[in-house]
Amino acid sequence: MIRLVNIGKTYPAGAGVRALISVNLHIREGQYVGILGPSGSGKSTLLNLLGLLDVPTSGELRFEGRDVATLSDQELSRLRGRAIGFVFQSFHLVSHLSVSENVELPLFYQGVPHRERRERARAQLACVNLAHRLHHLPRQLSGGECQRTAIARALVTEPKLVLADEPTGNLDSKTGTEILALFDALHAQGKTLAVITHDLSVASRIPRIVRIADGILSEGAA
Amino acid sequence: MNAAWAMELARDGIRNLRRHKLRSTLTLLGVVFGVGAVVTMLAIGEGAQRTVLREIEGLGLNNIILDSVQPPEAARDTSSSSSNRRGMSLFSYGLTERDTARIEALIPTASVAVGHLVKQKVFQGSTRLDARVLGVRPDYFSLFRTEVIAGHQLSDIADINGQPVAVLTEPAAVALGGVGAVMGRTIRIGWDYFEVIGVIRMPSRLAAAGVFIPFRTAQRLFGTTSVKRESGSLEFTRTEVGQIVIRMPDALFIEDASKAIAHLIRETHETSDVSTMVPLDLLQSKQRTQRVLNMVLIAIAAISLLVGGIGIMNIMLAVVTERIPEIGVRRAIGASQRDIMWQFLAETVVLSSVGGLIGVLLGAAMVPVASQFTGWPGVFTPGAVIVALVVSWLVGVVFGLAPAVQAARLKPVECLRYE
Structure with a gap:
């Protein structure tokens, strides 16, 4: 699904901080991978690269066999929209759009007609038990509801890969557990997941763990 | 980009503008006054021109009119x-x-x-x-x-x-x-x-x-x-x-004929006791002054539009900064640079087009007032309305382009990290 070969990332490009050093990682379709590391270890940088939001300074990144360095902004954006779903620690919902509209947004950029967008968003929100919150604004929701909205938004395009950056970081433990249960269900459905966390209790539920420290990646159990 | 998509962009633009009503209204005013000025100036300019032209044409463009005047x-x-x-x-x-x-x-x-x-x-x-x-x-x-x-x-x-x-x-x-x-x-x-x-x-x-x-x-x-x-x-x-009124069979010969007559009068009259009026000359010189006047009027109107445009640009630059995290999210879920550019451009174009429409109405309301002051009738031509609307639309595109491009060029990662 996604393969990183000798990936290096330096901020700012040239002679700055080396966030990633010679990273090799292969995530296969259907895998559920946890990326574990303390803050500042380079795990967010890694997630940004996996999510095609950033480009590596060196090395080769292949997504579904294609070298992403050769893709244009337009192609990268389409790929992000179609194949990848993001879940952020701070939810990143668009504050002035309703729950339903937030979920519809990725479909808008795929050119899906309005009516179909609405139907798909409703169906997806029903899956995360938010059918009763369609017209609420994000500020009217609890943290767990926000994160479920964000998950619905990530899933509405039926992506192959779901990337989550500390998805339970801003939630209480009970809500966090609910979200993780949702991820387990997605894994069971055959989705590929990569979840960043520094929380060992989260990592303990994830089948494959990679550790990252000072920009260096190593495979290892939780 | 198809029509439905453009409509959605425009609708989103309107919605974003409505979220900040006061700010949008103030920005709008710049365009409203600019377009209002353009419409009024064009109407008054046209009215003045028609009045003068009608008067001169009434003298007969084929005529050369000589009058005896007391020296x-x-x-x-x-x-x-x-x-x-x-x-x-x-x-x-x-x-x-x-x-x-x-x-x-x-x-x-x-x-x-x-x-x-x-x-x-x-x-x-x-x-x-x-x-x-x-x-x-x-x-x-x-x-x-x-x-x-x-x-x-x-x-x-x-x-x-x-x-x-x-x-x-x-x-x-x-x-x-x-x-x-x-x-x-x-x-x-x-x-x-x-x-x-x-x-x-x-x-x-x-x-x-x-x-x-x-x-x-x-x-x-x-x-x-x-x-x-x-x-x-x-x-x-x-x-x-x-x-003596000399009517030429064709306006083509007016220039030569008036020269010949002027020469003849100069040769045979010792004092300047004849005045010559050539309506066609009058018309041409009036048209020249009218063109200059129109250009001055348009320049003044253009300056006010420029000010309105700068107002739009200023606000949009602030809006882009304000919405950096949102831009990051949109980029992450599949928006390309072009999508982001269109989104912001739609907003400015909506703003300036609405400003243009209101400006045309304001101009229409101002024309009678202006003609009262200038003594020229205001002639409201469809062409002037179209010019005003197209210009206001262009103002949106021209002054919205820089902020929109700036928004599009932001790096998604940096947007998401922006607090």
């Missing part, structure tokens, strides 16, 4: 005046019958009409009318745009019989108490009485206040010489022909 005093003493010891003097000036004959010989294809100038005072009752009296043949009026607004025109019969009848121009009639008040009444020219049989409207350059009487009547009653009595002296002035 200045200084020139008079040394020229064609002769005086004797008894304080009597004879003074001749202006066009002559020989001039008429020369012009007819010079330009055989032209039709030439002459007017007989009557240098007498005009009264109705005890009211003195400051008007020029011209004896003309009936066909004279067909040379210009004239309109009978009461009664009728001088007839052939009246001319042949030398009847004492007069036609007044509208300003002359108004000076004597109104069109209704003079019709059928008697006016006195010198010591002769005339019946007012009609009131006409004609280009004011020809005769702001004028009295027309049959040519033959003028010749018979007043001749070519008039007397002016001053303390102990008698001054006779003589003008053979008051006015």
Whole structure:
């Protein structure tokens, strides 16, 4: 699904901080991978690269066999929209759009007609038990509801890969557990997941763990 | 990008603008006033132009009009005046019958009409009318745009019989108490009485206040010489022909003909006692000044639009900064640089187009006020409205482009990290 070969990332490009050093990682379709590391270890940088939001300074990144360095902004954006779903620690919902509209947004950029967008968003929100919150604004929701909205938004395009950056970081433990249960269900459905966390209790539920420290990646159990 | 997508972008734009009503309204005002100014200026400019052009066209663009004018005093003493010891003097000036004959010989294809100038005072009752009296043949009026607004025109019969009848121009009639008040009444020219049989409207350059009487009547009653009595002296002035109107068969020949006539007049007249009016020249010079005036007006309007555009740009730059995290999210879920650019551009175009529409309405409302002040009618042309709308739309595109491009070029990762 996604393969990183000798990936290096330096901020700012040239002679700055080396966030990633010679990273090799292969995530296969259907895998559920946890990326574990303390803050500042380079795990967010890694997630940004996996999510095609950033480009590596060196090395080769292949997504579904294609070298992403050769893709244009337009192609990268389409790929992000179609194949990848993001879940952020701070939810990143668009504050002035309703729950339903937030979920519809990725479909808008795929050119899906309005009516179909609405139907798909409703169906997806029903899956995360938010059918009763369609017209609420994000500020009217609890943290767990926000994160479920964000998950619905990530899933509405039926992506192959779901990337989550500390998805339970801003939630209480009970809500966090609910979200993780949702991820387990997605894994069971055959989705590929990569979840960043520094929380060992989260990592303990994830089948494959990679550790990252000072920009260096190593495979290892939780 | 298809129409449905554009509609959605526009709808989103409207929604974003409505979230900050005060800010959007203030930004809008810049465009509203700019477009309002453009619309008003165009309408007034057009109105002024039409008024002037109509007036000049009324003089006949195929015509060359020569008038006898009294030369200045200084020139008079040394020229064609002769005086004797008894304080009597004879003074001749202006066009002559020989001039008429020369012009007819010079330009055989032209039709030439002459007017007989009557240098007498005009009264109705005890009211003195400051008007020029011209004896003309009936066909004279067909040379210009004239309109009978009461009664009728001088007839052939009246001319042949030398009847004492007069036609007044509208300003002359108004000076004597109104069109209704003079019709059928008697006016006195010198010591002769005339019946007012009609009131006409004609280009004011020809005769702001004028009295027309049959040519033959003028010749018979007043001749070519008039007397002016001053303390102990008698001054006779003589003008053979008051006015010559040369109508060319085609406006193409006007320039050459007017040069030739001017040359002829210069050769045969010692003093500057003839004035020449070429409506076509007048028209061209008026059009030139009008073009300059229009350009000045448009420049002023453009500056106010520029200010409005800068206002839009300023706000949009702030909006982009404000929405950096949102841009990051949109990029993460599949928006390309182009999508982001269109999103912000849609917002500015909506803003400036709405401003344009309101500006057109404001302009429409301002036109009557402006014409009150300038004295020119406001002519509201569809072209001007379209220009104003297109320009306002362009302002949105031009001034929205920089912020939109800036938004599109932001790096998604940095946007998501932005607090």
